[in-house]
Amino acid sequence: MQDEYSFYNMKELEKLIPKKCAGVSPMLVKDLIQQMIDEDGLICVEKCGNINVYWCFKNQIIQKVYDSCERLKGQIEAKEKETIQIRENLRSTCNGDRKEVFMSGDGKTKLSRQELLKANREIEEKIKTLQSEYNRLSQTRWDKKKIDEKKQALNDNVRKLEVITDNIDIIIDYFRAKYGVEPKSIRQELEIPEDFPHIEI
Known part of the structure; x- marks a missing residue:
C-alpha cells in the first residue's frame, strides 16, 4: 500500500x-490503524468533508x-563539542593546583571545577540518551513482524473479552439454578445485554 500512493477511507481499509x-x-x-497513527505517525489522516482520509507513502516514512x-x-555533535570544551577546561587545571575556582584558558571567565564536573556528567548522560534514541530511529520501520505483533496483541485482548463474557453467562446461569432468579431479571438489573457482539478473530 505504501507504493501505491493512494488515499483510503476506513471502510476501504x-x-x-x-x-x-x-x-x-x-x-x-x-x-x-489508530495505533500506527498514535505510536509512530506512520499513517497520516486528514478530515475531508465528513470522513477521515488515510494514507501512508513510503517516501514520507523514509x-x-x-x-x-x-x-x-x-x-549529539553539539553535546560532544560541549563535552570536549569542558574536558579541556578541566584538563587545564589537572596540571596545576586543581583549585575549586579558576580562570578559563583565555583568562576572561571564572570557572567552578565542581560545576564543570557536574555539567560534564549531565552532558554525557544526555549523549547516551540521544545516541540510544538515534539508534532506535535508525532501525525503525513498520514491517510484517511488527504488524503481526500488533495483531496478536489485539487478538489476545479479544480472547480475554470472550472469556469474560463466558464467565458472565456462567454466573447468571448459576444464580438461576441456585436461587431461581430469572436470567432476564439479572441482566436488566445489571444492564447486561442479552447477546454480546461476536468479534471474528
Missing part, C-alpha cells in the same frame, strides 16, 4: 487490509526517519 495481510480481521483494522536521525545527530 477494512476491506483492503485483510486481503493484503492474511489473518488480520476487519474488526481489528480500526484499532491497528523522510521522517531521516529527519529525526539528522536532528538527533546534530544534537
Whole structure:
C-alpha cells in the first residue's frame, strides 16, 4: 500500500487490509490503524468533508526517519563539542593546583571545577540518551513482524473479552439454578445485554 500512493477511507481499509495481510480481521483494522497513527505517525489522516482520509507513502516514512536521525545527530555533535570544551577546561587545571575556582584558558571567565564536573556528567548522560534514541530511529520501520505483533496483541485482548463474557453467562446461569432468579431479571438489573457482539478473530 505504501507504493501505491493512494488515499483510503476506513471502510476501504477494512476491506483492503485483510486481503493484503492474511489473518488480520476487519474488526481489528480500526484499532491497528489508530495505533500506527498514535505510536509512530506512520499513517497520516486528514478530515475531508465528513470522513477521515488515510494514507501512508513510503517516501514520507523514509523522510521522517531521516529527519529525526539528522536532528538527533546534530544534537549529539553539539553535546560532544560541549563535552570536549569542558574536558579541556578541566584538563587545564589537572596540571596545576586543581583549585575549586579558576580562570578559563583565555583568562576572561571564572570557572567552578565542581560545576564543570557536574555539567560534564549531565552532558554525557544526555549523549547516551540521544545516541540510544538515534539508534532506535535508525532501525525503525513498520514491517510484517511488527504488524503481526500488533495483531496478536489485539487478538489476545479479544480472547480475554470472550472469556469474560463466558464467565458472565456462567454466573447468571448459576444464580438461576441456585436461587431461581430469572436470567432476564439479572441482566436488566445489571444492564447486561442479552447477546454480546461476536468479534471474528
